[in-house]
Amino acid sequence: MTTKRFLSLEWKQFRRSSFFEKGLAIKILMLLGALYFASLAILAGTGVFFIFKKAIPDQDPFTLINNYLIYWVLGDLTLRYFMQQLPVMNIKPMLLLPIKRQEVIRFLLLKTSFSFFNILPLLFFIPLAVVLMVKAYNPVMVLIWFAGILSISFSINFLNFILNKNNTVFFVVIALLSSFIGLHYFDVFDITPYTGVFFNSFYKLGYTVLVPVALVFLLFKMNYKLLRTNFYVDGAVQPKKQKFRNYNLEFLNRFGTLATFLKNDVKMITRNARPKQVLLMSFLFLFYGLIFFTGDTYKDMPVFLAFASVFVTGGFLITFGQLVPSWDSEYYKLMMSQNISYKQYLESKWLLMAIGCAVSFVLSTPYIYFGWDIYAMIAAGASFNIGLNSFITLYGGALNRVPIELNQKAKAFSNTQGFNPTQLLISLPKILGPMLIFYVPYKLISFDAGIIALALSGLLGLIFKSYFLKIIESLYQKNKYKTISAFSEKK
């Protein structure tokens, strides 16, 4: 009975979430996005067996897949740490109602099983299991193996909630993951055959499946206990208070009138969960170039290299900039009734983005390893980012009127921020712009000419800086009331 009521509440929450309030076009786009990921998983699940068979014909593909599963476990854990949160906040109103606590907790934990993160592995492993059966693997044992994998997926789910507040564990996982991959890549040490024994044994022996199954139950019980003892308004239900940290930001005073905003933004980024997430994301962008620079596929297509170079240094600039002014949505009324000039406000944001880009550029020095050509291109990309991309991004941000809860991590797929048709249109010049600026002189003159053109485009943008800022400013002014009312809507 109670479960049924809980389910009806969940349904209402889902039905009435901001997702369904959006326009039809966005709904379709979101649906397409979800379908895209789903079909990608299904396709990968179906294809992975054949890919391994083709790549290494003399070994059993199934064994190889099992070997690599350790990366899935660690990777999944990392992803969930970023994206998945135990949805405890909703239970506060339940505390006062005559419902047994254990029922609420049990429901809460079971509910998490239906999250996107548990469904995606299913979409991958079910087709894989089918392929295995078709390929004449013992169907019963395949099912047992599948049960083992499923248990591991759920174990990760529950483990994540226990670890969620613990940064150390997270960094250990990241360190393990990157060192395994690194050692594997440089042929020093390969962990996969050792862990593969474990995953393989689900199929070969069968009874070892009891280990992950027991693990799920254990972790479920642990979560249950943890929640049961903390099921009070001052316990798990309450968001964690952060320790106060202070830094000396006086050095920013050299930026004069902009310093006020800059100092505030630095505090905003370092003291809130959401912008911290963005900071980490933009760090990951630094590695984006590896995909393009290591493979041979793109060697003859420098246009894609230009594209990649822009993203190497542009991570922070893009991820932070597209949510200006949403970052200040929580206190936007204050900003609008205070004595603030839009120009200063925008200029300080721009400066922050430029600094972010410059820092990324310094951090990208190791790319020299791939040759000075590549590095010159990254430098040109950085110039484009600071001089042009920054203004395009700020312009797009001004059209993006979604309030942000600063201290709440973004959830996967419930987060539609920056996902609207105008936003997509705005991102076109970001992507195609640098490619075009590079491609034309490259085709007509030479590779170097392309790089110079890209670098010059940034410089040109800098010259027109106040003109660009003025355009964005007038957009802010035009949309003032709309923005205020959108930001004061509670989610």
Place this chain on the structure above:
Amino acid sequence: METIIQVQNLSKTYKTDKVLDIEALDIPKGQSFGLVGNNGAGKTTFFSLLLDLIKPTTGQIINKGFVVSESEDWKPFTSSFIDESFLIGYLTAEEYFYFIGDLRDTSKAEVDELLAEFEDFFHGEILNQKKYLRDLSKGNQKKAGIVAALIGNPEVVILDEPFANLDPTTQIRLKKIIRELSSQKNVTVLVSSHDLMHVTEVCERIVVLDKGELVKDIYTGEATLKELELYFER
């Protein structure tokens, strides 16, 4: 006395719903002005219009000669605390005060001087707390917001429901502060409240709104509280 705020033919309509309709209202400089009314009477709408946070459907408000929806020149001498969205949650109280000070061209030393005056108002719960504003209690958040609205010698101060959520001691202190602002510093203070007693004690003039319309405009005297109670008893 010279008029500082003039309301002319002001109305606000959402779709077909008229939430505010004030034909004319003049508020002289240095007056402590109280706004009362039941939920949905239009108090917050009026303040939001005054701060140009929403766009009037018709008419305008003039603040010291500037039409608020057309110019931004009223901002340097006008300050306000409407709700928590006027606080920056991730700052400590001091950082917040200095930030506002920066925006209002007030030096750190001047802010410190002002804060010293409010030491008993803060009751030792605001400054040096090593806590972010978002982690303070509702009452303490309000205290911080109200004091921040007094930084930079504003000539017009707008406070929405300043007494709600405050403890009795702080309410009494706040009343003193508001009275002094208007009588000694010639600051125009606009206050809204649900508490008839508090407004009658603090305000020289009380305006009653009902469903967006101005129904009473009283200069506070001995009989005012009775009159208001009678009106709201209906």
